[in-house]
Amino acid sequence: xxxxxxxxxxxTPKVVxxxxxxxxxxxxxxxxxxxxxxxxPVLDWLDxxxxxxxxxxxxxxxxxxxxxxxxxxxxxxxxxxxxxYDEGHDISVEWHYQxxxxxxxxxxxEYADLVEMPLExxxxx
Amino acid sequence: MKENSFANSxxxxxxxxxxxxxxxxxxxxxxxxxxxxxxxxxxxxxxQKNLEESEANLPIKKRVYxxxxxxxxxxxxxxxxAESGLPEIPGTGIFMVSKSTEGYYVITGNPVAxxxxxxxxxxxxxxxxxxxxxxxxxxxxxxxxxxxxEKGGAGLGFIDIVKKTGNKIxxxxxxxxxxxxxxxxxxxxx
Numbered sequence: 001x002x003x004x005x006x007x008x009x010x011x012t013p014k015v016v017x018x019x020x021x022x023x024x025x026x027x028x029x030x031x032x033x034x035x036x037x038x039x040x041p042v043l044d045w046l047d048x049x050x051x052x053x054x055x056x057x058x059x060x061x062x063x064x065x066x067x068x069x070x071x072x073x074x075x076x077x078x079x080x081x082x083x084x085y086d087e088g089h090d091i092s093v094e095w096h097y098q099x100x101x102x103x104x105x106x107x108x109x110e111y112a113d114l115v116e117m118p119l120e121x122x123x124x125x
Numbered sequence: 126m127k128e129n130s131f132a133n134s135x136x137x138x139x140x141x142x143x144x145x146x147x148x149x150x151x152x153x154x155x156x157x158x159x160x161x162x163x164x165x166x167x168x169x170x171x172x173q174k175n176l177e178e179s180e181a182n183l184p185i186k187k188r189v190y191x192x193x194x195x196x197x198x199x200x201x202x203x204x205x206x207a208e209s210g211l212p213e214i215p216g217t218g219i220f221m222v223s224k225s226t227e228g229y230y231v232i233t234g235n236p237v238a239x240x241x242x243x244x245x246x247x248x249x250x251x252x253x254x255x256x257x258x259x260x261x262x263x264x265x266x267x268x269x270x271x272x273x274x275e276k277g278g279a280g281l282g283f284i285d286i287v288k289k290t291g292n293k294i295x296x297x298x299x300x301x302x303x304x305x306x307x308x309x310x311x312x313x314x315x
Contacts, residue, residue: 010166010170011162011166031165031169031194031198032162033161033162033165033198033201033277034277035273035277035279036273036277065187065190065191067191067194067195067198068195068278068279068281068282068284068285069198069273069277069278069279069281071268071279071281071285072268072271072273072279072281073273075268075269098183100182100183100184101183101184101187102184103184103187103188103191103289110261110264110265113265114265114268114269
């Protein structure tokens with residue numbers, strides 16, 4: 001399956017969904033005016049990936065900032081990943097945040113409460 | 126000619142008084158006009174740079190940035206025309222960031238149709254009444270129920286501002302005419 005790679009901009013994160021190299025990562029900021037247009041292709045890609053996923057998938061979120069509209073779309077992505085998990089696939093999420101950034105840590109904890117799949121919080125300095 | 130030069134000197138005085146007042150009140154940024162995504166990006170980038178040089182800790186800096194984005198996107202998406210009361214896209218309004226000894230204020234003002242006042246006031250009053258745990262629970266409930274609107278919002282802005290800052294939102298509606306009022310909201314981040 002083809003990778004989906006979107007370079008970061010001032011208002012959208014870098015997206016790497018690359019089964020060939022087994023890298024799945026969202027990083028940077030997310031505050032697009034139109035979240036549906038930006039995240040639509042990501043959700044579609046994940047639907048297609050669920051047809052024949054890798055034997056193990058680790059999805060990393062390494063975001064420094066996202067607005068409330070993006071927070072809803074991140075939840076939509078996590079719910080989609082939860083579906084793969086429910087189907088029996090080996091899939092997990094890593095939520096990376098800067099140690100000092102208590103709000104980003106809290107956001108990770110809230111997502112961990114909202115979705116029922118392995119979601120690990122990892123801090124960095 | 127004389128009138129002109131008088132008007133000119135009055136204007137120069139006005140510029141000086143704006144400058145003086147901004148310095149006196151520690152206003153970092155003030156803007157009146159159209160708020161679109163480019164304006165949002167420009168101001169948030171500028172403020173981010175100013176904040177990086179300040180001594181505030183990381184969560185405060187990020188909260189100021191966060192509140193700014195939510196407030197600017199609110200004006201851009203929800204400001205109504207003062208004469209017609211109809212939605213203006215992109216919206217216009219006033220936007221201010223100021224510094225106090227302990228923290229930062231983000232202040233916005235924009236016209237809204239009088240018919241929307243009750244709904245906006247209720248949304249803010251609901252979250253203003255909640256304590257930390259209540260607001261966390263409410264946020265989780267609302268993010269699950271939320272659908273992205275035609276305007277691209279998730280309806281979580283006020284909740285998130287109160288949740289992140291831990292402070293109540295001050296707000297006021299100043300009647301413009303029978304159709305619209307000027308909605309002012311002030312958030313404190315410390």
